[in-house]
Each structure stands twice: as structure tokens, then as C-alpha cells.
Amino acid sequence: MEIIISVLEQGLIYAIAALGIYITYKILDFPDLTADGSFTLGAAITSVLLLKNINPLLCIIISAICGFFAGAITGVIHVKFKVRDLLAGIITMMALYSINLRIVGKANITLMQVNSIFDIFNIGSISNIAMLLIITIIIKVIFDLYFKTKSGYLLKAVGNNPNVVISLGRNDGNIKILGLAIGNSLVAISGSLLCQQQGFFEITMGNGVMVMALASVIIGISIFKNIKYVSNTSSVIIGSIIYKACVSIALYIGFEASDVKLITAILFLIVLISSSNKIFEKRERRKT
Amino acid sequence: MIRLERVSKSYNVGTEFETKVFKDFNLSIENNEFVTIIGPNGSGKSTLFNIISGNVDIEEGKIFLKDKNITKEKEYKRYKYIGRVYQNPSVGTCPNMTILENLALVDNKMKKYDLSWCVNKQKIDEYKEKLKVLKLGLENHLNTKVQNLSGGQQQAISLLMATINPIDILILDEHTAALDPKTAEIIMKLTDKIVKEHKITTLMITHNLKYAINYGSRLLVLKQGKIVLDRKGKEKSNTKYEELIDKFDCF
Numbered sequence: 135m136e137i138i139i140s141v142l143e144q145g146l147i148y149a150i151a152a153l154g155i156y157i158t159y160k161i162l163d164f165p166d167l168t169a170d171g172s173f174t175l176g177a178a179i180t181s182v183l184l185l186k187n188i189n190p191l192l193c194i195i196i197s198a199i200c201g202f203f204a205g206a207i208t209g210v211i212h213v214k215f216k217v218r219d220l221l222a223g224i225i226t227m228m229a230l231y232s233i234n235l236r237i238v239g240k241a242n243i244t245l246m247q248v249n250s251i252f253d254i255f256n257i258g259s260i261s262n263i264a265m266l267l268i269i270t271i272i273i274k275v276i277f278d279l280y281f282k283t284k285s286g287y288l289l290k291a292v293g294n295n296p297n298v299v300i301s302l303g304r305n306d307g308n309i310k311i312l313g314l315a316i317g318n319s320l321v322a323i324s325g326s327l328l329c330q331q332q333g334f335f336e337i338t339m340g341n342g343v344m345v346m347a348l349a350s351v352i353i354g355i356s357i358f359k360n361i362k363y364v365s366n367t368s369s370v371i372i373g374s375i376i377y378k379a380c381v382s383i384a385l386y387i388g389f390e391a392s393d394v395k396l397i398t399a400i401l402f403l404i405v406l407i408s409s410s411n412k413i414f415e416k417r418e419r420r421k422t
Numbered sequence: 423m424i425r426l427e428r429v430s431k432s433y434n435v436g437t438e439f440e441t442k443v444f445k446d447f448n449l450s451i452e453n454n455e456f457v458t459i460i461g462p463n464g465s466g467k468s469t470l471f472n473i474i475s476g477n478v479d480i481e482e483g484k485i486f487l488k489d490k491n492i493t494k495e496k497e498y499k500r501y502k503y504i505g506r507v508y509q510n511p512s513v514g515t516c517p518n519m520t521i522l523e524n525l526a527l528v529d530n531k532m533k534k535y536d537l538s539w540c541v542n543k544q545k546i547d548e549y550k551e552k553l554k555v556l557k558l559g560l561e562n563h564l565n566t567k568v569q570n571l572s573g574g575q576q577q578a579i580s581l582l583m584a585t586i587n588p589i590d591i592l593i594l595d596e597h598t599a600a601l602d603p604k605t606a607e608i609i610m611k612l613t614d615k616i617v618k619e620h621k622i623t624t625l626m627i628t629h630n631l632k633y634a635i636n637y638g639s640r641l642l643v644l645k646q647g648k649i650v651l652d653r654k655g656k657e658k659s660n661t662k663y664e665e666l667i668d669k670f671d672c673f
Binding site for chain 2: 280282283284285286288290291294295296298299300301302303304305306372
């Protein structure tokens, strides 16, 4: 039971990061490594603000805004200074490591004594899941609605074919920056929620978030690709929970906690290989 | 409508591969002219289009559109009044989106891309009417992704998307070259119809000499960055196929 609860909690928290990566990787076609830094950024800002007794909901919003700017910086480095996408993300991620340490002042900090978003209705771990479900669903709905707006369509178009966006008389670079900013604000929200749920902050908590989130995206999308009435956002959220379940099962059958990164890497590889047939098909279609 | 004054453009400046495409190049195109442009590879046809659309910067000279100097204007800004169809049919559309979504996207070109809904259900009938004109049966496939259409169908959609909004100038960059002869014919006739209907000033690059003679109101032959033949009206329609072939091979 405890394992199931922790899988659901963590799965829902990381699902928000996965939605962010869905925007940058799937919609914008941008391998954005900023995520590892902006996840920790969200957590760092939340930790400091919570210790100052700021309302937890406000902490999440401020984290999101900071994540927005982190993503925008990567976007500006890539678009305005023509640095390659992967490197632009790495540069911001590196910078954020030091910035996060500056914000918090030390590498780890405990938040057990402060009121988090999960203390709003305080009835044990089930209420945590209820709270996370509410937050995730709100974000999912806003996400789905946004991609039906004109601004959302432009974002989809820029990942699909930037030429079309230029032909509409719009600056494709600026739209890319906006997409990266939105993606990273979701990742920062995820980081903010994780530090509130586990009750502590550590500087390494964002390591590998990009890979984990991307694994969730690919798992979710490839499982549900043939089922018509499951939206991509729902697929990503469920993918995140499935991913966390896989890791938990691996730990349950006797792997050490220190093996988690290895398990993640292997799991990610399996997911990539099993969905790669689809990737090849896509490439061929593009050629013709 | 559009005027190029003493335009110079070179590639690979400062290296041993330096090539001068244009030097002191002048061109003036009147309102409502439909200009067909032919010329051997490397004659500067595509560069000319890229100069007009702002895709490449020029070293010297000025570009005027409707007497407004647009030399320094960025590419994406120029596309507010330029429509362009490319050789590759998939360049003009978003392949992962449906026909309806593509049309809705381009339908907003003149408005703001804000947080209002992109696809307006009330406009579906209007889109269907526009698709019917293409006579490809696409009006029944509004919810089909563009990547699942044939090259000719995609090119027809590209053409529609480029001309759905009022534009000052339409540039067609060998837009029938990737299609089979029959489809190319359909797209060419469609192009002619749209251009005449909307009275759009048009520039068309083609390698099909028959199209170059039969369509449009003015014919240009470009070679090594120079206009070697420029005919209008009757003089143009009387141009012989053989004559153009001759113009091609004097390297």
C-alpha cells in the first residue's frame, strides 16, 4: 500500500515535469537540458520562501515564474546567439547549479517544520494524492486549452515547420523562446511540489529529470498512441506513473537506492528501442 | 510594385570560392504583372527570390516594395505582404496538422495570435468553399493530416495558404518541379486561376519552358546574374521554344 501511494505521489509530481518536457521535446523538437536546473530552481525557491512562511500556493506560482525565465534564457541563448540547442540547455543548467546553491545557501535543507501545500487539508497521505491530482488535472486542462488557442497553434506550428510561422509574418525565434519558457515553468512547478512532498531540498534533486520526464513522455505516448479517446496530456501523466511504478518494482525486488540512475538509464534505453520502429517510419516518411 | 536597384550579392566572400551572383542588378516589376523566370542552374534565380523575401542579405543596393524601402526589413516581417510556395510541397504546410488546422492557422495571419480559439467552427463552410475551388475533393478531408496527402494535394494546400490572405506579391519557387506532369499541369492551371482572380503580382521560377511561354505576362531569362531576355505581351507569347533553348547554352 505504501509503495502504491508513493508511486502515485511521485508519478503525479513528475507528470508535471513530463508535460513540460512534452512541450520542449515533442512539440518544439528541442532537447532541452535546462530541465535539470529549472527543476532544482523551483525546489530551491520554494524551500527558501516556505522557510519565510510564505503561502505554499504562492511559492509554487513564484517557482513557475522563475522556471519561465530559466527556459527563456536557454531560448535566447539558442535563438539570438545561435548556440546549438543541446549546448544552450547545458549552459543554463550549469549556471543554475550555482544559482540554486546561492538561493538556498547550502546543498541541503530540511522543510519538515514548515507548512507545505500538503498541510492545507491535513488527513494523511491520501489527501496528498488528492491535492496532487487536483493540481495535475488543473495544469492538464489549462495545457489542453492553451493548445487550442491561436498562440498555442503557433507554438505547435513552430516545432512542426518553422517556415510556416515565418510565412505568417511572425518571428519563429520568439515563439520558440516562449515554448521553452512555458515548458520550464512546468518543470519548476514539479520541483516545487517534490520538495514540499518529501520535506527537504537537496541540490542534486534535479539530476536526471530531463531523462526521467522524457522516458515518461515516450512510455505514455507509445502505449496510448492507438487509443483514440486518450489525449496526449493524459498519456504523458499515466506514462509518468507507469515509469515510477517500474522503478519502484525494481527497488522492491532488491536493487539498492543508489542503483536508481542505472535503472533509469536502462529503462530509458528499453523504451527508446521499443519505440524506435516508429521513429524510423517517421524518418522515411519525411524523406519522400 | 517591386524594384531592385543596383543590387550586389556574393557568396563565400573572402574565400577562394567567392562567387558574385549579382552585380549592379536592376529589376522593376509593375503592378499585376505575372513574371515567369527561367535560366540555367546557378544563374541566380533562387538567390533573387531569397533577396526579395529577405532570406539572404545583400551587400549593396536597395529593394523597394510599393515605393517603400524594405532593404533592411527582416524576413518574417516581409512575409506580411509576400506569399511564397516552394518546390518541396511539405515546406509550405504543417505536416502534423490537419487541413482544417493549417487553414485556421493561416487565416489568422492578419490578426493577433492571442488566447482566443484558433479553429472557428463557423468558418468551416468558408474553408470548404475555398477547397472546392481546387477540385481535388479535399473539402471532404478537412480532418486529415496534411502529411497523409499526396504531393500535388499538399502543393495545392500550400498555394491556397499562400494566397488566402491579401498579399502584394506572390513568389513561386519551381512549385511544380517536384510533381508528376499531370499534377504539375493541374497545379499550374490552378495557380493561373488564383493569380488572375486575385490580381496578384506574381514571380514564378520554372524549368518548364512551355509554362514560361504559355503563362504570365512577362518572361525573363536570367544568366550569370544578368537578364539576357525580357519580353512582355505579344512579343512574349510569340517566343519560340527553340529560341529559349538557344539562350540557355552559351556558356
